[in-house]
Amino acid sequence: MSEVAIQEFFTENNMEYKKDEIEAIHGSLYKNMDERLRLYCCDLYDFSSEFESGLQAVWDRGSIIAVNKEDRRKYIEVLRSVCAENARYLVEIFHYDKTKYNGPPHCLDGGYCFSIQIIVKVII
């Protein structure tokens, strides 16, 4: 995650922010002034429910398909640890014939402790 992207988010939304360095995640926490909006800048694998938990929703645009397949389980374990039991997970994925191309972006075809409901399918 880029610090620049986080700073631009606050600028574009005309919000003041404060920043704390968090040694345990080798990264930073950006918060708006009432601290209801919190953006962490760190390697996801350093993150855990020690910092946030009970999240109701995740929007993953291009992340799980970017991580190496051998790291996918670790990625999912982190998400499960910070999400509520009934959290919704909106994810944009690629699905293709792996005999013809093996990524990246990587093909996601289920079997990872969550069920997939297709909302929109775009053939490219």
Ligand SMILES: C[S@@+](CC[C@H](N)C(=O)[O-])C[C@H]1O[C@@H](n2cnc3c(N)ncnc32)[C@H](O)[C@@H]1O
């Ligand atoms: C293809 S980019 C997608 C960026 C952005 N979400 C978008 O849709 O334009 C892949 C993104 O996955 C995220 N990502 C992958 N592995 C990560 C990790 N270990 N820790 C934090 N972020 C990670 C990073 O935010 C990276 O920018």
